[in-house]
Amino acid sequence: MTQFDFKSLSDLAGQRLIFGFEGQSLNSELKYLIKEYRVGGIILFRSNIESADQLRRLCMNARKYALDQGLPNLFVAVDQEGGQVARLRKPFTEFPGNPHIKTIDDAREFARITASELSDMGINMNMAPVMDVAPPDVDSIMKDRVFSGGANRVSRLGTAVIQGLQKGGVMAVAKHFPGIGRTLKDSHFFLPELNAELSDLKQTDLVPFEAAKKAQVSGIMLSHILYPKLDPDWQASLSKTIAYDLLRQDMEYQGLVMTDDLDMKAISHDMDTCIHRILIAQIDMALVCHAGPNITEAREAMMRYLEKDGELFESGCACVKRILAAKERFLV
Template identity: 60%
Template sequence: MNLSNMTPKDLAGQRLMVGFNGHEFNDDIRFLIQELRVGGLILFSRNIDTKDQVRTLTAQAQAFAKDCGLPRLFIAVDQEGGVVARFREGFTRFRGNPFVKTLEQAGEFARVTSDELGAVGVNMNMAPVMDVAFEPDSIMIERAFPGGPATVAELGCQVISTLQANGMMAVAKHFPGIGRTVLDSHFELPVLNAAPSVLMENDLVPFMAAKDHQVTGIMLSHILYEQLDSQWPASLSPA
């Protein structure tokens, strides 16, 4: 199937990446693929038990999508290392971005992670974090690379290049940057008043570098940037 012979329902569904409950391929997943025509699944800790279990789950999902006449699914996970790593048992435990100081360390994380994720049928890693932690109490202080915009860009792009060279799609996050907030946007709506010129010279530098490195995807943040859109957060804003 390609874009030219997709129905409007197919085209709409292919733009969705969805989560689900359970460790096994089940009727909920069948409905998401067959009826909603979704383009991707994202795995969380609630879906992960063992390597063999995940490998079976992803293989069954891909086979079912093929039987339904759909392209291969995007199968994603957040495997940043450190505090955000959905796969733990049986996977290499990295300390996380704050402890990555060299290009060699960034590349090693990406190489090992892409191999381990690919072995269980995951083809997209929701990483790297490209936010710059501007304040000591930033919500991203435990997840961001150390240093300013240029350093974050350099280390993050090494992760992107290595992941993608190993066949793993990379997703830079959280555009246009959440390193200035101390609030968790999963529970509250942070509001930032940074001028567009400030964002361009700082927060956006890593994301522009990611684009130059042909990153597969960019994840939007759930933050309201008052000087860009006073009504809607970035995830919903047409700005």
Template identity: 55%
Template sequence: MNAEDYTPEQMAGQRLMVGFDGTTFNAELKFLIEDLKVGGIILFARNIESPAQVAELCRSVQVCANGCGQPPLFIAVDQEGGLVARLKRPFTEFPGNSAMTGVEDADHFAAVTAAELKSVGINMNMAPVLDVAPLGFGSVMEGRAFGHDPAWVARLGCHVIKGLQAGGIMAVAKHFPGIGRTLLDSHLALPMVDLDPTDIETVDLPPFVAAVEASVSGVMLSHILYRKIDPKWPASLSVRIARDLLRSRMGFGGLVLTDDLDMGAVNRHFGISEIIQRIVLADIDIALICHKSPKIVQAYENLVKVMDADLQAVLAPTSSLRRILMKKKDL
């Protein structure tokens, strides 16, 4: 199907990536794919038992999507290694980014991880983490970052990106524009950063600039309020950060995703209708909702209204729908 053939309902669904309960294809997944027409799902430990089970789950959801006339689903997982790795043994377990001593480690991680994800039908990895964690700062990302030097983070991160994508797995760099200098966990509350834009450009942005140059498939936005860039909206809802900085200034034409909209940083401060309005305004492609909740249906309904009201913008050559469909052609 071409973008012009999509209904507002299909367009809305393609903008959603959602989590679910269970380890097998079930009524919940059937509803998400057939009724809400979601464009992607994300797997967590609660969905994973064994390689064979994951492979059957991924096969089943793709069969369902195909059977109801939908394009292939993005099937994502957080497989960073170390502290955040949803796939445990018998999948290969790595010590994580902070333990890498050179590009050989990054290449090995990417090659093995890509092969294992592809073997079970997963096509997107929410990795690598490109946050720069300063020494002695107590960063919330200290155990997950490659290190404290932007050039080092950029170098190893790009090796991971290129290795994953060479193996057929879309890489998603996170958490733009960088959360290495935050102490508060955005799962719980809304962290605020008072850094000058020039400081962010010197320390936090270089790994993401390198990722864009390496043709990373996706970039995930953080739920951090960078008050000297946008005093009102966190990056995940910010026109100034997502559209003006990432898209316009840095020239990123791939997929832009929010972090999980269930997290306290946004969930406690903004309603779903307001969130969806901001996502569309900021030229963000995919809203990520990682847990079963009424919020998924509410997000879908709000997106349908937007798609229906502004069909011309939705079908523009640079629109989110077209970016999503271009990525899905490779699947």
């Protein structure tokens, strides 16, 4: 990994992308993404998983292929929260989800078993835990995915999961910054708004993310929610004000910052605009989770903007340094 020339344009762009793909093996599509697009990571869904043996072969073969192409080891990510969002089902352990995690011991047990099962498959990144706070008087879209209770309880349980996953060699990604627990609409289908003042967010929604930072969480995922009092023009996943000014500068978070899936309906902008905004906001990694033209458009836009804008190129080098540091720490 130390010999990786991350200043080459293709590699600089590719390492900042996590893509989904179709199939259950190291097929021609996946080889193309790794070899030609130089991707930093892939993300798995249920359609990619048939059995434990098949999944292990897929992950190990993909990671080896990346190394054979002169790339750093590959992020292999999955959403394994438990409950309704769990890509790995039986024979893997099926947990009922965050609302059923009541104690620190519960959180540690979930994290220990999940980390063991994921790492045994060759998966090294879990898009969990959810660190959103859902007030009891709000019919939150997240009510079936959050830890129950207020910000302090979410912080305690969430950091126990973070520490347990990472102790087991799996990177944890806290989501969905700066908090979507009070939203009523699903960003898979709509662009929700949370019209909260920053002072209000600091008292509730941001508390678990501050705790996650102190627990040295590997990554934080940005929401696709619009927060008009913070940025009236751009949702968090495309907002320099939220991703850079608030998270990176004010909160001094030094780990990886990544978008939620740019294929979701909350993103109505074209991929060129999305990538430009991501680069301006110095967001480390962009997720495009489904096979299709958006993958090619994202990579081409990333290449184009890095080539023509010296400032974006330089800040991009800093992003890739963070990515490589995370890979050095967790991917062996």
